[in-house]
Amino acid sequence: AKLDGAYCLDPTHPGTKEFISREVQNKKKEGFEYLKVDFTSNGMVQADSYYNKDVTTAVEAYNEGFSHFISEVDKGEPMFIALSIAPIFPYQYGNSRRIACDTWGKIGQSEYSLNAVSGGWWTNEFYQYNDPDHLVLVGNDADKETEGENRARITNGAVSGMVLVSDNYSLEDKSGRGDAKLSRERAQKILMNKDVNEMADFGRSARPVYGYREYNDKGDGAENCFVLDTEKYLYVSVVNYKDNQIAGKVALERLGLSPSSFSSVKELWSGDDVKVGKDGLSYTVPGKDAKIYRFLKK
Incomplete structure (x- = not known):
């Protein structure tokens, strides 16, 4: 059988495993430290039977094959594994997952x-990085x-x-x-x-400030305000997806802040100091642009 133009191989078969081992070890010998593993959902195709007779489902076969791949990756110097076009479930097999291909x-x-x-x-x-x-x-x-x-x-x-x-x-x-x-x-x-x-x-994903707003009047639109809280700083990123300038305000309580909980605010792209009042962070962002406001916490 073929899927997306490629032949389907039995992940439990010794020949498939030997092929995986050879390819991984060759990349290690060539000095590669980063591997993008693409179309990881395509490794799960239900077969009538498998070489391993104890395996009866595509999920079992998928996990056996992927576990073998990771065992090869972990031999010697480890590699960074980036999963692409990947469902969420195989998180134990990758360092990062591509969230938008x-x-x-x-x-x-x-x-x-x-x-x-x-x-x-x-x-x-689940993943070390959202890619x-x-x-x-x-x-x-x-x-x-x-x-x-x-x-x-x-x-x-x-x-x-x-x-x-x-x-x-x-x-x-x-x-x-x-x-x-x-x-x-x-x-x-x-x-x-x-x-x-x-x-x-920091290598951590920020969160949407609101969690329910879309900014382009479409059901699949993104939020445009994101917050990342660290020990020293709190970052508020505002992205303008529109052609024209946008303006708005984010309440301090929405960010988990009070007027006495931070000492200064800096916009990182311009390097400008920003005054933030008790009523919140006021922002203006030109069309197709972004600003990042960094609060220095007390």
Whole structure:
């Protein structure tokens, strides 16, 4: 049988297991430390019978095959396993799970990824990282991403808790893909923000501030306010998915704060100090852009 153009193999068969062992060990010899394991839902196809006669269901076979894969991964120097197009259930087999696949740099794709955080931030309790997909600054379209869209996408990574940068920075590359010169310029502006990178370094998914709001008048829309609480700081990220500027206010009690519980607030993309009154955090965000407000807790 075939699924998505690939032949289905019996995960319990010695030949399949030997194939898995060989491929993993070859990647280790080649020096790879990160493996993206794609279409992990496709490994579960019900068969009439399996080599292991004690196995009768696709779930049992799936777990036997995946357990063998992980046993090979764990030999010697361990590898980081990123699961992609993955259901939630095989969390014991991966370090991260991609929450939004084929997500590039446009603002609508940031919303698509943050929709997964809005409704699924809690999967960070199973996986070490919620993976918002590779963070693209400059894609292949003639309509290049704006710097605001870049800030929104990197904010998307910091909010999710994982940053994997994938632009083509090689001026010698002959593929014709991407725009290496522009990518370098954007990276120097966007990726070198120490405060934003420090937030991302926590490696934890932020939560939606509200948990029930959508901001594009569609049922599949993402929230645009997210909160990450750490020992020293509380971060409030606001992403604008619209073309026009947005403005709003978040009550301090909604963030679990009081006027006496923090000493200062800094907006990380601009570096500006922000005054926050007793009635809450007032924000304005330009179209297709993002802001991150960092409260220094007392």
